[in-house]
Amino acid sequence: SQKIEQNSEALNIQEGKTATLTCNYTNYSPAYLQWYRQDPGRGPVFLLLIRENEKEKRKERLKVTFDTTLKQSLFHITASQPADSATYLCALDKGSARQLTFGSGTQLTVLP
């Protein structure tokens, strides 16, 4: 069956360090993968999209990698700040089906 796993339900890191979040998937062949941020009591907010033919994407302090051989995406936040504390969700498309399937999220806490 298809599965998306985000390793570590919760991740605590010290301010200024790089946070690395993992998204692994099985039995999918996504054309692209997306990362979202969700703050308590709010809807998810889109951060980055990476296509299957892209290895890496960057946006300011964020970096996403996509390894279709390993079936894994890594999401990095460099020079992390307490304001980066939130739940981060990865989402994959279902190929020709017009929908995203979300992972269960990783709750990141950046400690001052």
Added chain:
Amino acid sequence: DTAVSQTPKYLVTQMGNDKSIKCEQNLGHDTMYWYKQDSKKFLKIMFSYNNKELIINETVPNRFSPKSPDKAHLNLHINSLELGDSAVYFCASSQDAGGGWLEQYFGPGTRLTVT
């Protein structure tokens, strides 16, 4: 300006009642969605409409009925509410990029509590 709005933000009701949640987007997108997020924060798609036409209908009880009067609105009507329907419901929208679907924009959510 709010991109995707939902009303109400909170909804507390008793089992057996019928309720509706409204969603509107002013982004000009052609696709809208309803998601359910349970207590474990797992976000699961329920329905998707493209240009007022239903394109995704996941395994959802038929007590849930989406209605799209126009491209900018997608409402969710729930009949005979049950305790297990308690969750946060999110509306979202996106633009079909001709074979690729861009990012989704989510509303603030409606927290439904069934007592």
